[in-house]
Amino acid sequence: MASCGNPDVEADASMTKRPKYDRNKTCVKCKLQTGNIVIRHAVYCKDCFFPLMSLRFRRTLEPHINPNPQQHRRKGLKASGNLLIGLSGGLGSSVLLDLIQKTYLSPRERQQGDQNPNGITCPWSKIFVVYVDISGIMIGAPDKSSPVEQFVKRHSTTMEYIRVKLEDAFDQTRSPGLRKILLKVLSSSTCSPLVSLKTYIESLPTQTAISSAIQALIRVLLLHTAALTHSSHLLLGTSLTSLSISLISSISQGGGYSIREETQEEWTYRNQDNIEQIVRVIRPLCDVGMKECAFWAWWCGLKVVGKHRYSGGRQDIGxxxxDFIMGLEKDYPSTVSTIARTCNKLTTKGGTSMKCLICQRPAQSGTQDWKQNISIRSYSDINPEDVPPGHVNLASRASDDLPPSNPHSIASSMCYACHTSWTSKSIRGRITKQTDIPLPVWLKISSSISEERRQITMESMRNTIDDFLLDSDS
Structure with a gap:
């Protein structure tokens, strides 16, 4: 009978632990100085760390600055609009702001292998920094807008600071530019934006749905702010660690259809002249881990303000x-990069022109009908107003006789992840008693557009067959 061995007695019985670095303590770049940081089992000194960070940052960002990605090497860098930086006050966004300042706004010498032939010229005419304040829905949370504004002004005087509140998503009076870009809002609400926001959040069934809804509101607010500032690029300070967490969390909540948009996406809108414009959402730090960002902030003396994070409790999927990925990264540093590379290979079967009304991401049509076909329901879940099955009425009814779902409803224009968030069953038995749930401004606008298009279609159909209809007198 074979024995596993006793590690206390037999020296060869236990497996040797892999060292933190592969070879030695010397920097793998210059091979002269002693290393100061270990990045994925590779040792780098402090002098080689800063060029490595700048190279990874520019290699991810610069190919997507020009309207045509193939021209960034031959004709330099020149964007078609302004730049909007989403600053949350956290570590990643603070490092991103510092990299933008030192790379494109501060005088520097042209380095060997620089992809920008114009040297230190800034590709954007104006640079805006937006901060989304979510302290309105967090009890006892301090307002960090002033420290964030001081952080921006301390870095650069050429950047323009913009503050946006999360409740602005429900404020029709403070979004005049949004109505000019899309369509005038036809519906109105008597409640204040903050009350509407709290009602909207309280209507969600689970803590995971609340966290996902807050992230979706922040993201769409940033997109509309980019449209109002005529920005062609929206930069987010999502590090490689945060990206891996977002990828796994999105897939766990049913957002696999739009997994490519977690890394990079292009949001399309129409301006005041009804011309289609594109906002490229780029995460330049998607190849830089949270550990490297922390070392950059420490060695550069950045005072990170800290961002608000909604605490959904222990049952929150996010x-x-x-906690799982952060704990796994301590012993296996290549975990986050493996997750990002694997998810980057995923693609959907065919394209779609449909967008979710809530998160504004690509959505797969027929989500509501598909979920109804695979759901197992009990008779207690049936509302009195719904049509019960045939055997409950003691009369057989074919499935074709049941009323079809409304194709113009909001549920039919939602992605699978948002639809699941609204229809998830809470383990605490949380039931929404309110019939009228306030909607974000862009969702009301989209509903108005769909209703107007449907009315125009009916009128055009009436005019087409008007010559073939008989009068009522005849």
């Missing part, structure tokens, strides 16, 4: 995913 919090559970964050």
């Amino acid at each position: 919090a559970l995913t964050r």
Whole structure:
């Protein structure tokens, strides 16, 4: 009978632990100085660390600055619009702001292998920094807009600071530019934006749905702010660690259809002249881990303000995913890069022109009908107003006789992840008693557009067959 061995007695019985670095303590870049940081089992000194960070940052960002990605090497860098930086006050966004300042706004010498032939010229005419304040829905949370504004002004005087509140998503009076870009809002609400926001959040069934809804509101607010500032690029300070957490959390909540948009996406809108414009959402730090960002902030003396994070409790999928990956990264540093590379290979079967009304991401049509076909329901879940099955009425009814779902409803224009968030069953038995749930401004606008298009279609159909209809007198 074979024995596993006793590690206390036999020296060869236990497996040797892999060292933190592969070879030695010397920097793998210059091979002269002693290393100061270990990045994925590779040792780098402090002098080689800063060029490595700048190279990874520019290699991810610069190919997407020009309207045509193939021209960034031959004709330099020149964007078609302004730049909007999403600053949350956290570590990644603070490092991103510092990299933008030192790379494109501060005088520097042209380095060997620089992809920008114009040297230190800035590709954007104006640079805006936007901060989304979510302290309105967090009890006892301090307002960090002033420290964030001081952080921006301390870095650069050429950047323009913009503050946006999360409740602005429900404020029709403070979004005049949004109505000019899309369509005038036809519906109105008597409640204040903050009350509407709290009602909207309280209507969600689970803590995971609340966290996902807050992230979706922040993201769409940033997109509309980019449209109002005529920005062609929206930069987010998502590090490689945060990206891996977002990827796993999104897949766990049913967002696999739009997994490519977690890394990079292009949001399309129409301006005041009804011309289609594109905002490229880029995460330049998607190849830089949270550890490297922390070392950059420490060695550069950045005072990170810190961002608000909604605490969904222990049952929140996002919090559970964050704790799992952060704990796994300590012993296996290549975990986050493996997750990002694997998810980058995923593609959907065919394209779609449909966008979710809530998160504004590509959505797969027929989500509501598909979920109804695979759902197992009990008779207690049936509302009195719904049509019960045939055997409950004691009379057989064919499935074709049941009323079809409304194709112009909001549920039919939602992606699978948002639809699941609204229809998830809470383990605490949380039931929404309110019939009228306030909607974000862009969702009301989209509903108005769909209703107007449907009316125009009916009128055009009436005019087409008007010559073939008989009068009522005849």
